Amino acid sequence: MNITSIHHIAIICSDYTTSKDFYTNILGLKIIQEVYRTERDSYKLDLSLNGVYVIELFSFPNPPKRASRPEAQGLRHLAFEVEDIEETHGYLQDKKIFTEAIRIDEFTGKNFFFIEDPDKLPIEFYEK
Missing domain, CATH: 3.10.180.10 (2,3-Dihydroxybiphenyl 1,2-Dioxygenase, domain 1)
Known part of the structure; x- marks a missing residue:
């Protein structure tokens, strides 16, 4: 096995518009691609930092909340x-x-x- 780098981090958000604004307009990540997947009622937003693909931002209907901050397992x-x-x-x-x-x-x-x-x-x- 030869791991060369981290490819991306996937984040599921509760409010796609708010999170998209936060990651792009506040943090300054750039949009590579945005798709809506009808069969899943889900957006997938690929974001880059300094030209490097780093985050997949997802929306899903009714995702469960994060258990606690920050010491939840995971x-x-x-x-x-x-x-x-x-x-x-x-x-x-x-x-x-x-x-x-x-x-x-x-x-x-x-x-x-x-x-x-x-x-x-x-x-x-x-x-x-």
Whole structure:
């Protein structure tokens, strides 16, 4: 086996329009392709970051809610690396996104903080 990279992360949202706006207009991911699958009553939105395919955003009728935050079994959070943690923090606050305080990773000494997407999925921003 020869794994070369992570291909993508799939996220199921409760409100497709709100989540599409969040991931494209707030976080700045670019749309590669958007399709509506009639047989599933479901949208699938392929998103890229710096030209690299990273997220599949899905809508499904009545998806179950996330069990808890963030220590439920399964995916804990999504993390993005950023050049300037303070600039990113301020940008998100200007967009009226609730941001946790910037903290320091005790093992690396790097700064990081968390927000939540529209469905309360924890998203971390981690200093490069």
